[in-house]
Amino acid sequence: MEASTQSVKSHLVSHMRDYGMLIALVAIIGLFQYLTNGIMLRPANLTNLFLQNSYIIVMAIGMLLVIVAGHIDLSVGSVVGFIGALAAVMIIQMGLPLVVVVPTCLFVGFVIGAIHGYWVAYWKIPSFIVTLAGMLVYRGLTLALLKGQSIGPFPRDFQRISTGFVPDYLGGASLNLMALGSGLILTAVLLMLAFQARRRAQKYGMEDEPWAFFLVKNGLIALAIVYIAYLLATYRGLPNVLVTMAVLIVVYTFITNKTTVGRRLYAIGGNIQAAKLTGIKAERLTFLAFANMGMLAALAGLIFTARLNTATPSAGFTFELDVIAAVFIGGASMSGGVGKVIGAVVGAIIMGVMNNGMSIMGVGIDWQQVIKGLVLLAAVIFDVYNKNKAR
């Protein structure tokens, strides 16, 4: 018994960051659930929460890769605005169909990111400068494209990118069986993967988390997902953006954790000289990280514009700050080489929950900013403190 409490304690200490963030998320949700008298987790608000934060989460995934590679991208907010304007011009003014507009917009985003990546990777221009320039350029081009005016509304089809729901093919009556079923399947898959990973770890004699911890953690995660799925099912079902987000999270988690490309990205962020001396093509990877960021910013631009149902010159203004804050709250290191996709997503959700909760409570935008700033600072201080203690 003595030994097992010891192992629980040492495990908790060594994984302080991972648990700390989950605990913080649960605590923040709980706090606002209490402060808003239960409005926070009402089905309608929960659905809204996902819709409101989807574009931040999408960009946080891309930003995580850029930050892990040891760089930063300040241009994403302007790219959101620019792509929104481009979509508006193509759809509303030129009348082009969605099958043309969506791929074109994503491709343009990719090219924008690739241009940033080219200067950063091959010319060694600091990413801060390159993307700061990009931020100004694309904000200006947004204004030029829209001629200073808002364009809207969009056709129904386009709006569905953001505000649509997956139809209930299972034909539930009061309860959306599609949403509930997806939640259950997701839970089952996650549990299966967790068990598999644990078994493999034990096979190789790896120290893993204590059994009780494993059960409690995965039990809570399973419960949370099923509960969220249930709540969504009692409202309008599964939002389209939630599906998009889930796919992106799965794909990018896989890339960062399980592929050689992901591994090399962490290596160049951790020590670029050492990485180059192991034969890693650091320039190409940096280039790709930026190009990918551009594409995800374009996707976020489409989602945001569809949600707003109009393209405005100020769309996406200061989004880059929210995105970067989310990634750092999620545990990424400013110097590169450290950070997880799921961390960035949780970081974005923490920011989103705070925005949403404080808005419901009627806290003014002024104090919202103050509180968000302090939370960002606290999260990073917590990080640095833990790291120093571990040394």
Add this chain to the structure above:
Amino acid sequence: MSEVILEMRGITKRFPGVKALDDVRLNVRAGEIHALVGENGAGKSTLMKILSGVYPHGTYEGELYYQGEPVAFSSIRDSEAKGIIIIHQELALVPVLSIAENVFLGNEQARYGVINWPDTYRRTEQLMKTVGLQENPMTPVAGIGVGKQQLVEIVKALSRNVKLLILDEPTSSLQENDSQKLLDLLLELKAQGITSILISHKLNEVRRVADSITILRDGQSITALDASTEDISEDRIVRDMVGRDMTQRFPDRVPNIGTTLLEVKNWNVWHPRRSEQQMVRDVNLSIAAGEVVGIAGLMGAGRTEFAMSLFGQSYGQNISGSARIKGREVDVSTVDKAIRNGIAYVTEDRKALGLILDQSLSFNTTLANLNGVASWSMLDPGQERAVAEDYRRSLNIRTPTVEQIVGNLSGGNQQKVMLARWLYAQPEVLILDEPTRGIDVGAKFEIYNIINELADAGRGVLMISSEMPELLGMCDRIYVMNQGEFIGELGRKEASQEAIMSMIVNS
């Protein structure tokens, strides 16, 4: 006989696990040029750091007398206030600032924090004249050659009323005529009454200017010679520098040498930024299967530069020459290609250029051969752990799990992780740059064993080391390198420290 300006008595300095200096004494007379010689690691720099206050009073044992009085420096400021100024091998100038700004850096000609520029420039010009430096004092230091930069350092020392000037290997990065000019300047300063301590490996220079010589070996002062009365032949100095008892510090190996693995011909490399400076000149080298080959030389001889330029052009520009592996000419123009053609390079600076310190042992072990633990670019975590676990056991890396962050490991274990990485890359030829730098004796012996096993397995090993006994104990053949060139080659039988040293000092 003139008075003694500096006396260091019974100086002992301990670092964790090592005694860097052991009861060292140094007597310097006023107005002389005193040479301090010894091998790399003999303790010359440590002694000078104590003198200049880098290691403050209290961190060492022994006494310092300066101008007849006991002194206790607690920082460089204290020693500079007394007129003791050290010029390091790596110059401490700010490249983007002008000559004048560098000269008065930290000692600005200012009133109430406002700098008097006319005064600054005038005084700089005056001092430049005394050392014969003809440049505009407004020229940025980056824009003048190394020889002139050296002079700027001396001007800087003069501006602070130097009485005792310490020069650490001042001519190591200078061309021949710049070196001569510098030595002439030292003699001139001596005529003006400035005392100098000259640390140098170049015994011909020492003989030319020194009035007396102190020889350090293994942290002890061996001899103090007076040039006016005693024999200061190079043979004599070399003998005192290296004469130590060799005990069994290296594992035995019966070499089983096969056919040639790596052959390098006419290898030339230029400095990555200063394109007129050639760092490696016409180097020819061969390594056979089962052979351990060494490159001996002083710091700055171009050994690391050669190795890194061969490993995917990681250093230098305008690289020319050919490399053959097993008789076939290979392309080593990128690191990736060099690795695929069977060359691996273990860096001398494992923290800055080798390890990803924030990541685990297994992450670091597989990094140079990720495809070995992946299929279709997808990593197999089980296989990766198995590989890392394998090396953890066979190289005896002391940590319970392969998930351990390498930043938390000791130097010796970190070096083993580096070896694990490059062994897993399965090279034909492994280049080891200072493989035992900064690690303890036990770990050194283990690393020697790994090197021998590698050679026994029919691989070639190229070993760069500043510790000559290590080269002599491990290598079947040693190339001697000096100022970018291979100046000689010694077989196991004819190799000795004396032979290597005299090759270097006579080149």
